Amino acid sequence: MTAKYAVFGHPVAHSLSPRIHAAFARQEGVDLEYAAYDAAPEDFAAAIHTFGAVGGAGANITLPHKERMVALCSQLSDRAKRAGAVNTITRAGASWHGDNTDGAGLLRDLTERHRLDLRGRRVLLLGAGGAARGVAPALLDAGVDSLWIVNRSAEKADALSDALGEPGRVHTRYLADLPSLGDFELIINATSAGRGEGLALPFSLASPRCLAVDLSYGEAAISFLAWASAAGCTHRIDGLGMLVEQAAESFATWHGRRPDTDAVYAELSARADALHTAD
Numbered sequence: 001m002t003a004k005y006a007v008f009g010h011p012v013a014h015s016l017s018p019r020i021h022a023a024f025a026r027q028e029g030v031d032l033e034y035a036a037y038d039a040a041p042e043d044f045a046a047a048i049h050t051f052g053a054v055g056g057a058g059a060n061i062t063l064p065h066k067e068r069m070v071a072l073c074s075q076l077s078d079r080a081k082r083a084g085a086v087n088t089i090t091r092a093g094a095s096w097h098g099d100n101t102d103g104a105g106l107l108r109d110l111t112e113r114h115r116l117d118l119r120g121r122r123v124l125l126l127g128a129g130g131a132a133r134g135v136a137p138a139l140l141d142a143g144v145d146s147l148w149i150v151n152r153s154a155e156k157a158d159a160l161s162d163a164l165g166e167p168g169r170v171h172t173r174y175l176a177d178l179p180s181l182g183d184f185e186l187i188i189n190a191t192s193a194g195r196g197e198g199l200a201l202p203f204s205l206a207s208p209r210c211l212a213v214d215l216s217y218g219e220a221a222i223s224f225l226a227w228a229s230a231a232g233c234t235h236r237i238d239g240l241g242m243l244v245e246q247a248a249e250s251f252a253t254w255h256g257r258r259p260d261t262d263a264v265y266a267e268l269s270a271r272a273d274a275l276h277t278a279d
C-alpha cells in the first residue's frame with residue numbers, strides 16, 4: 001500500500017514540500033503519497049488525529065503549528081525538545097514522534113552549499129516563532145559567539161532565550177532597541193513580516209562582512225534581502241536551500257536514506273529566477 005505523508009499548515013497552498021518530497025521519492029524509488037492540508041489552529045489537533053486514523057505515516061508541520069504540535073507528540077527528539085517546536089512527525093504506535101529538522105537544514109545550506117563559517121559570529125535573530133525556535137539551538141551548536149533575539153512580542157523572545165539556557169551568550173532586546181545594538185556578522189530574518197509590509201531596520205545593524213539570511217523565500221524574502229543589499233551585506237541568502245535541506249532530513253528520518261538535494265535545489269532556484277524575470 002502506498003505510504004501516506006503530508007504537510008499541515010495555515011495557509012499551506014504556497015508550500016513547495018509536496019513537490020520536493022515527490023522529487024526525492026522519484027530519485028530514491030520510494031512509493032509515497034504526499035498531500036498538503038490546510039488546518040486552522042482550532043482544527044489542527046483533529047486534523048492530525050484524522051490523518052493518523054487513515055494510516056498517515058509521517059508529516060511536516062509548518063506555520064503556525066510547530067509549537068502546537070509539541071503537545072500532540074508522545075515522544076520528542078532532543079532537538080525538538082530544545083526548540084520547543086516540531087516540524088516533522090513520524091507515527092509511533094497510536095501517537096507521534098516529533099522532531100525538528102529546521103536547524104540542521106539551515107546549517108547544511110549555509111556551511112555545505114554556501115561554504116560559510118559561522119563560528120565566532122555576532123548574530124541577530126529577528127523573530128521568535130516556530131522557525132526561530134528551530135534554528136536557534138543549531139546556531140549555538142555551530143559555535144556562534146553570541147545570539148541576540150529581537151521579536152515583536154518581547155515575551156516570546158524571552159521564552160526562547162529561557163529555553164536555550166545560555167544566559168552568557170543569548171540576549172533579548174526590543175524592536176525599538178535595534179538602532180543601539182551595534183553591528184552583526186550574521187542577521188537572520190525568521191519573521192513572517194515579509195508576507196506583509198516587511199521590517200523597518202537600520203543600516204547600522206550590518207557589519208562590513210555581514211551575512212544576511214531570510215528564512216522565507218520568493219516574494220516574502222524580497223524586502224529583507226533588498227534591505228541587506230542596500231546595507232552592504234556581502235552575502236544574501238534566502239530560505240530555499242534550507243527548505244530543501246530540512247525536507248531531506250525529514251525524508252531520511254522516514255525512509256532511512258538521504259536524497260541528493262542539489263538537483264531539486266537547482267530546479268526550484270531556476271523556477272524562482274524565471275518567475276522574478278517574468279515580473
Ligand code: NDP
Binds near residue numbers: 131152193
Ligand atoms: P510563526 O507564525 O511561528 O512566527 C512568525 C514570526 O514572525 C513571529 O516571531 C512574529 O512575531 C513575527 N512577525 C510576523 N509578522 C510580523 C511583523 N509584521 N513585524 C514583526 N514581526 C512579525 O512562523 P514561523 O516561525 O514558522 O515562520 C517564519 C518564517 O520563516 C515564515 O516566512 C516561513 O515561511 C519561514 N520558514 C522557512 C523555512 C525554510 O525551510 N526555509 C522553515 C520554517 C519557516 P510575534 O511573535 O510578535 O507574532
